[in-house]
Amino acid sequence: MARQSLYILLAGLAMACHAPRKTAKAPFSTIDYVTVGKMMDTIRPPYIIDVSHGAKRVVFIGCDHNRDTAHAQFGKITSYFNALRPQLTFNEGGQLPDTLHFSTFNEAITRKGETGALKYLSDRAGIRMMNGDLSDSLEFAITLRKYPADQLLLYYLMERLVIPYLNGAYGNGSFEEMYNKVIRHWFVDEGFPVPENQRTYAYFKQLYQRYTGHPFELAMNEQIELFDYINGGNCRFCAIGRASKMVRDSILLDKIDNALNHFDRVMVTFGHGHAIALSPALQQVVDKH
Secondary structure, eight states, rough: OOHHHHHHHHHHHTTTTTSOOOOOOOEEEEEEEHHHHHHHHTTTTTTTEEEEEEEEEEEEEEEEEOOOTTTTTHHHHHHHHHOOSSSEEEEEESSSOOTTOOOSHHHHHHHHHHHHHHHHHHHHOOOEEEEOOHHHHHHHHHHHSSSSSHHHHHHHIOOOOOOIHTTTTTTTTTTTHHHHHHHHIIIIIGGGGOOOOHHHHHHHHHHHHHHHHHHHOSSSSGGGGGGOOOTTTOOOHHHHHHHHHHHHHHHHHHHHHTTTOOOEEEEEEEEEEHHHHHHHHHHHHHHHH
């Protein structure tokens, strides 16, 4: 099985802008994302990793990003949470406010998917749920060092807006209205350099046609493959997608590693692609403690 060395250098590169230089950390073995993509065809989430060393234990639930209360992953999250009795939990996709609470488990799922489910359980247990991701502003600062801003903007808009929208993640509202909201809140406000004259929906469509050679269509079609990280070869946006995921994975591993300095039992919910990629590294992290 193909593997790659995921060095915390990517995280360190970002941290170096804000903190004194630290001693480099040892590399962790991960599964490359092209291989991950092939494995995902045969693995139905939840994909569960349960690793331990002495008193230290990490349970990582690799989830499908959905809000179907009947999905099997939510029962697994509950059963593993109750058995592990974690002291700290990590979610994907940003920090939820400590003041946000859900009245029922199903409400939590309906509103926030697996992140809501973990928050509900964490609140009931009286423990903190922390963001396992890096902030958008930090990720942008890292990836902008490697890729042109216009290519990154196109990739992120496809990955974070267009494809989830087509999969029903954002409801049935107008796509253009949503675009006009997120271009500022998700990008400009997070420090992504988008000039005023490049924030329109019309500009996005021009950008799409420039790099794909096709007019933009709000549909799941073969052009979506141009932005799927599992595709190898000379697919430029697929490579950007893999780089983004590796940056996020390095941050998550670092957070788990640091958490194990203070806690014995940690639980994580992330997408199952991340779980597959990090499966060998998680044992290595736990074995350090």
